[in-house]
Amino acid sequence: MDLFSIIFELIDLRSFSNLWYWIALAVLWSSASHWVLGVPFDMVGRAAKHGGEAAQDLQDAVRIQVNRLIYISDVSGFILTAFAFFAVTTLLMLGFVYHVEFAQAVVLMLLPMYIVGFINLRTARALRAPHDDEALRKRLTHTRIMIQLVGVASIFVTALWGMYQNLTIGVLG
Template identity: 35%
Template sequence: MPATEPILALLDSRSFGSIWFWVIVTAAWTMAGRRILGVPADVIAGAVFVEPEPDGDPAALMLLDWLSLTLPRWRMERREGALLLGLGSFLLTVLAVLGFAYRLEMAQALVLLVAPFVLLFALDLRLAGRLRPLLAQAGRDMPANLAAAQAARLMRRHRLAGMALSILAVALTAAYGAVWMILHPFGY
C-alpha cells in the first residue's frame, strides 16, 4: 500500500459520495445566511421595529452606519458588471457542459453548488441598488428611524428569500446526489 493512497482516498474526486462535498455545501450556505450585504443579522433585527419618533434611535443609527460602510463595496460600474457577467456565464456554462454532457461528477457538483450562489449574488446586487437611495435620503429628506426601518424590512425580506433559496438548493443537490449515487454505485 503506497503512502499516498490514504491522502488520495481523503481527496477523492467523487463529489456526491464524499463527506467533504457535503461539509462544503453546509458551510457555504451557513456562511451565506449569517450576513446580508455584510451587515450582521442581529443589527438588522434590532432596526426592524424602530419607532418613527423620537428620531435617532441607536438601533436605527447602527444599521445606517453599517450600510454606509458596506454598500460602497456593492457598487459596480457597467464595464465591471458586463465583464463579471460574461466571465461568470462562461465558467458556469463550461462546468454545466462538462458535468451534464460529458457526465463528470465533480463538474455536476460544482454547478449545483455555484449556480444558486450566482442567483444569490444577483439578488444581493439588486438589494444594494434598492438600499442606496434609502441611505442617501436618511437624515435629509427622511427621518433616520424611518429610513432604517424600511432598509431593515427590505433586508429581512431578502434574508427570507436567501433562506428559501438555500433550502431549495440543498434539497435539489441532495436529491440529485442521491439519484447519482443510486445510478452510479461504483462512481462511473
C-alpha cells in the same frame, strides 16, 4: 490501508459521496444567509433590540456595502457577467455533457450563488435611497428569507442529484 489510500479517500473527487462536499455546502449556505448584502445579520437584531448607536451602525454598514456593490456592478458588471456565463457554461458542459462529477458538484454550488448575488444586487439598488430604521430592517429580513429559500431549494436539488449519482454509480459502477 496504506497512507496513499487514506489520502485518496480523503480527497476523493467523487463529490456527492464525500463528506467534505456536504460540509462545504452547509457552510456556504450558512454564510450566505448570515451575510446579507455583506452585512452580518446579527446587526439587524441588535439594531431592532437596542436602537440608537446599533441602528446607526447598521445604517452605516448597509450604506457602505450598497455603495460598494453598486460601484462594482456599474464599473465591471458586464465583464463579471460575461465571465460568470463563461464559467457556468464550461462547468455545465464538463459536468452534464462529459459527466465529470466534480464539475456537477461545483455547478450545484455556484449557480445558486449567482441567484443570491442577483438578489443582493437588486436589494442594494432598492436601498440606494435612504430608508428609516424599520424599513431597512424589514428589507434586510425579506432579503435574508429570499436567500434562505434559494438555499433550501438548492440543497434539496443537490441532495436529489447526489443521491441519484450515488445510486447510479453504485448500481452501474
